[in-house]
Amino acid sequence: MNKEILIAGFGGQGILFSGKFLAYEGLIDGKEVSWLPSYGPEMRGGTANCSIIISDSAVGSPIVSNPDILIAMNLPSLDKYEKETKAGGQIFVDSSLIDRKVERTDVETYYIPATKMASDEGLTGLANMIIIGHMIAKSGIVPEENIEKAMHKVVPATKQNMFDLNMKAVKLGFEY
Amino acid sequence: MVVFDKPNALTENTLHYCPGCTHGIIHRLVAESLDELGVTGRTIGVASVGCSVFTYNYFNCDMVQAAHGRAPAVATGVKRSDKNNIVFTYQGDGDLAAIGTAETVHSAARGENITVIFVNNAIYGMTGGQMAPTTLPGQKTQTSPYGRDVEAVGYPVKVCEMLSQVDGATYLERVAVNNVANVKKAKAAIKKAFQNQIEGKGFSLVEVLSTCPTNWGLAPDKAIGWLEENMLPYYPLGVYKDKYAEEK
Amino acid sequence: MADKVLMKGNEALAEAAIMAGCKHYFGYPITPQTEVAAYMAKKMPKTEGGVFLQAESEIAAINMVIGVASTGKRVMTSSSSPGISLKSEGISYLAGCDLPALIINVQRGGPGLGGIQPSQSDYFQATKGGGHGDFHLLVLAPNSVQEMVDMVFKGFDLAEKYRMPAMILSDGTMGQMMEPVSLEKGIINEYDKSWALTGTKGERKPNIVNSLYIAPEELEKLNFERYERYKKIEETEAMYEEYLMDDAEICIVAYGVASRVAKNAIDTARKEGIKVGMIRPITLWPFPKKALNEAADKVKKFISVELSMGQMIEDIELAIRCKKEVLLCNRTGGMITTTQDVLNKIYEANGGKQ
Numbered sequence: 001m002n003k004e005i006l007i008a009g010f011g012g013q014g015i016l017f018s019g020k021f022l023a024y025e026g027l028i029d030g031k032e033v034s035w036l037p038s039y040g041p042e043m044r045g046g047t048a049n050c051s052i053i054i055s056d057s058a059v060g061s062p063i064v065s066n067p068d069i070l071i072a073m074n075l076p077s078l079d080k081y082e083k084e085t086k087a088g089g090q091i092f093v094d095s096s097l098i099d100r101k102v103e104r105t106d107v108e109t110y111y112i113p114a115t116k117m118a119s120d121e122g123l124t125g126l127a128n129m130i131i132i133g134h135m136i137a138k139s140g141i142v143p144e145e146n147i148e149k150a151m152h153k154v155v156p157a158t159k160q161n162m163f164d165l166n167m168k169a170v171k172l173g174f175e176y
Numbered sequence: 177m178v179v180f181d182k183p184n185a186l187t188e189n190t191l192h193y194c195p196g197c198t199h200g201i202i203h204r205l206v207a208e209s210l211d212e213l214g215v216t217g218r219t220i221g222v223a224s225v226g227c228s229v230f231t232y233n234y235f236n237c238d239m240v241q242a243a244h245g246r247a248p249a250v251a252t253g254v255k256r257s258d259k260n261n262i263v264f265t266y267q268g269d270g271d272l273a274a275i276g277t278a279e280t281v282h283s284a285a286r287g288e289n290i291t292v293i294f295v296n297n298a299i300y301g302m303t304g305g306q307m308a309p310t311t312l313p314g315q316k317t318q319t320s321p322y323g324r325d326v327e328a329v330g331y332p333v334k335v336c337e338m339l340s341q342v343d344g345a346t347y348l349e350r351v352a353v354n355n356v357a358n359v360k361k362a363k364a365a366i367k368k369a370f371q372n373q374i375e376g377k378g379f380s381l382v383e384v385l386s387t388c389p390t391n392w393g394l395a396p397d398k399a400i401g402w403l404e405e406n407m408l409p410y411y412p413l414g415v416y417k418d419k420y421a422e423e424k
Numbered sequence: 425m426a427d428k429v430l431m432k433g434n435e436a437l438a439e440a441a442i443m444a445g446c447k448h449y450f451g452y453p454i455t456p457q458t459e460v461a462a463y464m465a466k467k468m469p470k471t472e473g474g475v476f477l478q479a480e481s482e483i484a485a486i487n488m489v490i491g492v493a494s495t496g497k498r499v500m501t502s503s504s505s506p507g508i509s510l511k512s513e514g515i516s517y518l519a520g521c522d523l524p525a526l527i528i529n530v531q532r533g534g535p536g537l538g539g540i541q542p543s544q545s546d547y548f549q550a551t552k553g554g555g556h557g558d559f560h561l562l563v564l565a566p567n568s569v570q571e572m573v574d575m576v577f578k579g580f581d582l583a584e585k586y587r588m589p590a591m592i593l594s595d596g597t598m599g600q601m602m603e604p605v606s607l608e609k610g611i612i613n614e615y616d617k618s619w620a621l622t623g624t625k626g627e628r629k630p631n632i633v634n635s636l637y638i639a640p641e642e643l644e645k646l647n648f649e650r651y652e653r654y655k656k657i658e659e660t661e662a663m664y665e666e667y668l669m670d671d672a673e674i675c676i677v678a679y680g681v682a683s684r685v686a687k688n689a690i691d692t693a694r695k696e697g698i699k700v701g702m703i704r705p706i707t708l709w710p711f712p713k714k715a716l717n718e719a720a721d722k723v724k725k726f727i728s729v730e731l732s733m734g735q736m737i738e739d740i741e742l743a744i745r746c747k748k749e750v751l752l753c754n755r756t757g758g759m760i761t762t763t764q765d766v767l768n769k770i771y772e773a774n775g776g777k778q
Contacts, residue, residue: 020602023430027604035430035602039456039540060688061681062601063760153430187630218623220495223634232632238621240494241634243517246487249479253491253499254621256448256475261495261623279487282480 001031001056003141004064007128008049008081009073009094014128017154019050021166022132024150025142026054034062047076054141069139071131072098073114092135094127110138112176118169126169133173144174183207185216189233196389196396198353199227202295202366203234205359206266209367210237213374219262220254222247224276226268227301245276248283251290262373264291270300273309273333280335287344287378291369294335297386298407305391309333312410317391336383336416346378348416352385352408354400361413377420385411428604433572433594434459434530436605437502440576441526442467443609446498448475450488452507455540456596457530460502482507486514486527493523494633496620498580502528504596505546506537508554515589516555520635522619522650524583526576527561527591530599533758541758542596544680547735550593551709558647560654562590562661563708565679569603571706577610582661584615586653593708595731597681597760654710663706664715668694672701674773675719677740678729679705682761686729689766698774708736713743720744725773729753729766 005022009015016037026033036051051064070085071092072078078091078098085091087106096116102109112134114127123130136142147170155163185207193199210216219237223229225244232239242250247265255263272280272294283290299317300306307320310332314323324332336348347369351362362384369380385407387399394402415421431439438460441449449464451457461478468474479485485501492499503511508529518525531546533539550563562582564575572594579590621631637643668690669675678686683704693700703719705712720726726748728737734752741750753769755761771777 020430023602027428027430033430033604036597037600039596039600059603059684060691061685061763062597062603063681063685063762065762216624217626220621220623222491229636232630232634236624236630238623238631239633240491240621241521241632241636242487242490243513246483246490246514249484249487250491250494252477252484253448253450253488253493254495255491256477256488257492257495257497258622278480279484282484286477 001054001141003054003068004066005052005054005069005071006049006064006067006081007052007071007073008047008077011048013048013073014125015048015050015073018128018132019052021129021150021154022142023052023054024153025136025146028146028149029142031055032057032059034059036062047074049077069135069141071135073128073131074098075100078102090139092131092138094131110134112173114173117172117176121168121172123165123169123172126165129166129169130173130176133170134176136170137174183211185210185236187234187236191234192230193227194390196387196399197227198386199295201353201359202293202362202384202386203231205363205366206264206293207235208363209370210262212367213370215262215370215374218260219264222251222254222263222265224265224267224271226271228266228268228295229302231266245271245274246279247271247276248279248288248290248292252283252286252288255288255290259289262370264293264370266293267295268301269294269296269298269308269310273335281339281342284339284342284379284381285344287346289373289376289378291373292379292381293366294381294383295386296335296383296411297388299388299391301388301391305388312406315406332410334411336381339381340416344379345381345417346419347372347380348383350383350385350411350413350416352403352413354385354403358413385413428606430602431569431605432459432600432602433569434599435463436569436607437528437572437576437592437594438463438467439607440573441500442471442474443607444498444577444580445612446500446526446580447471447473448492448497448499450477450479450485450499450501452479452482452485452503454504454507456532456542456599457502457504457528459599460528460530482510483513486511489525490514490517490521490523493518493525494521494621496617496622498526500526500528502530504530504532505534505543508546508549512549512555515561516553516557516559517635518589519555519559519561520557521633522587523589523633524580524587525589526579526583527589529591529593531593531595533756539758540596542681542731542760543756543758544595544682544731545733545735545756546593547708547730547732550591551711551739554591559650560588560709562586562588562657563593564590565593565706565708566598567680567683567704569598569601569605572598573605573607574610577612581611581613585613586657593680595680658710658713661707662710662712662714664712665704665706666715667702667704669701669703669719671699672722673724674698674700674727674770675723675725676700676702676727676729676766677705677716677736678702679708679736682729682731685761685763686766688763689770692763692767693770696777698770700770711739711743716740716743717745720747723748726750727753727769727773729761729769731760732756
């Protein structure tokens with residue numbers, strides 16, 4: 001297996017954090033992984049994206065230009081990366097922020113109103129984790145049972161409240 | 177009975193300085209201070225670029241030779257490596273007040289616990305007498321052949337006055353080595369600058385007004401006269417800052 | 425074996441330096457090396473005897489490095505391309521004073537202020553000296569976060585063994601990416617440091633750390649001696665990795681992030697039956713000349729994959745004595761060669777897809 005994932009959205013949506021969580025999922029599962037952020041001024045409120053690769057063998061280039069899985073958390077990201085997604089790949093769309101449909105017909109498409117669900121459930125700022133949870137459920141690239149372990153790696157032990165909220169968000173997305 | 181001898185902190189090497197140059201006196205004052213304070217064995221000196229470039233041959237302690245203007249940064253590294261090291265830089269006016277201004281100001285601002293010996297002779301000596309940041313208005317040099325024109329090239333930098341505005345500096349004094357009385361005062365200032373470091377008091381700088389007979393084009397005695405007539409009025413002697421005296 | 429953790433290359437490198445006994449770090453803010461300084465600022469004050477100091481300039485930082493290096497202790501600075509230019513003066517002094525130190529260059533696009541995206545355009549600067557005068561730097565080019573760690577230990581060791589500065593030539597991608605890394609302590613050898621400035625304690629003659637030699641005969645002699653040392657390093661310390669070279673007809677040469685992209689292209693081309701392999705220099709100086717020259721007797725063509733306008737390609741041509749053609753596959757200015765770019769160049773070298 002070699003899955004290339006691109007998570008893209010606005011700076012501040014927790015793109016890099018959710019990517020790190022996903023990378024740990026892969027690591028705990030015994031896979032080779034890489035995580036690469038976009039960096040620089042564009043992070044200041046502009047677009048942010050994160051390349052994650054989860055593979056059975058050593059990861060080659062850490063740069064994902066043609067993802068197997070695209071998570072689009074705003075319209076510019078969908079506009080930019082929809083056409084780059086591999087045929088047969090999967091596109092996950094935060095439908096509360098993106099009001100258009102995916103035009104490609106050779107990919108699997110999943111719509112989830114992650115941002116709205118987050119605000120409805122008192123999980124403001126955790127739409128990223130909701131959509132990641134949904135992606136894990138639908139793609140099956142990492143096992144469900146590692147979610148808690150991976151979360152421990154990215155949320156400090158001293159922040160139990162944060163841990164619980166993030167777990168709730170992932171679960172919400174997973175079960176959607 | 178020996179009544180006058182070479183300090184232990186000076187090596188046997190013959191100084192390369194020109195006849196009448198006051199670097200020799202200043203070297204001796206530094207060496208005497210190190211000996212009297214009993215710290216020569218744990219002293220590391222930082223040589224600069226200019227006439228004082230060869231000081232590593234003259235001081236009988238471990239020495240590192242720094243790039244032009246960078247002595248205070250090198251000294252920062254040496255001091256931070258082991259705070260028991262007694263660290264001094266020995267720099268001229270071009271080195272300290274032109275190319276190394278940033279290092280000078282920022283080592284003072286950080287309050288680095290080092291001692292800076294700043295020899296101001298109002299000219300670049302080693303390269304043959306060019307205009308220095310401390311060259312006086314109207315003073316003729318190789319690169320100000322018609323005299324320093326302040327309209328065109330600006331005014332001299334008064335280092336002690338400038339650094340007295342830097343909160344991190346501990347002790348700043350300007351001295352001269354033009355007569356016996358002033359040499360004694362210079363010695364006291366240099367020794368105090370080292371004593372401050374031993375006591376962990378922070379950044380100390382002693383500016384020593386010095387002569388350059390060769391590049392000023394004057395006989396040694398006339399050079400002393402020129403220093404007194406021209407440099408002393410422009411660069412008044414005295415203590416510009418003494419943080420611990422103020423607190424008493 | 426230590427548990428694998430996910431770490432950014434820059435942070436793993438900084439942690440490795442502390443593990444390697446480096447207690448002094450001097451730096452100045454610049455992207456994309458930022459995390460190295462930030463990590464040091466956080467960790468050094470919690471390390472016994474640790475010193476982090478943000479200098480007033482890159483120039484001051486490298487001179488602070490010289491100060492600590494002259495006392496015989498491990499010391500490091502990091503920067504990105506324009507900052508390395510400023511450090512060049514100090515790097516030359518380190519070489520001239522025969523002082524060990526570790527310098528990190530997390531490269532970005534140039535020339536001038538350039539950009540902040542990943543690049544390999546400081547290859548010439550790093551491998552051909554990196555300052556005035558006759559000298560070399562040891563140049564290590566990691567291509568994974570794990571190697572960022574390993575090269576820190578290697579860099580300090582070689583620097584102390586040969587008394588010369590070492591540089592880790594990384595780039596924005598290597599610095600910013602996270603990969604699983606095992607933070608294991610590498611080998612720390614003890615070398616003679618009787619030259620170090622520790623104070624005479626009245627028990628020995630003064631030690632002098634100096635690069636000034638007014639007599640040309642003396643300076644020439646020292647330069648010859650230094651180049652004897654360099655010759656030995658070239659003979660014994662060149663590091664490289666071969667990938668699918670046994671039956672290769674096309675040899676890709678790439679380092680750092682470019683080698684990761686090249687690997688993807690090689691895997692694809694192999695599936696299509698094209699016999700392509702790679703020699704990845706891990707040390708850029710010493711350059712793995714012997715391995716390349718031997719490969720030149722077996723392969724038909726070389727491809728230099730680099731994120732610069734054709735810098736390493738010159739060393740490849742020299743190493744193989746121009747026995748075979750070397751094609752260039754490059755992007756620059758912060759753009760990164762894609763797998764398809766490399767694949768297309770492989771097709772070109774192969775005279776078509778088949």
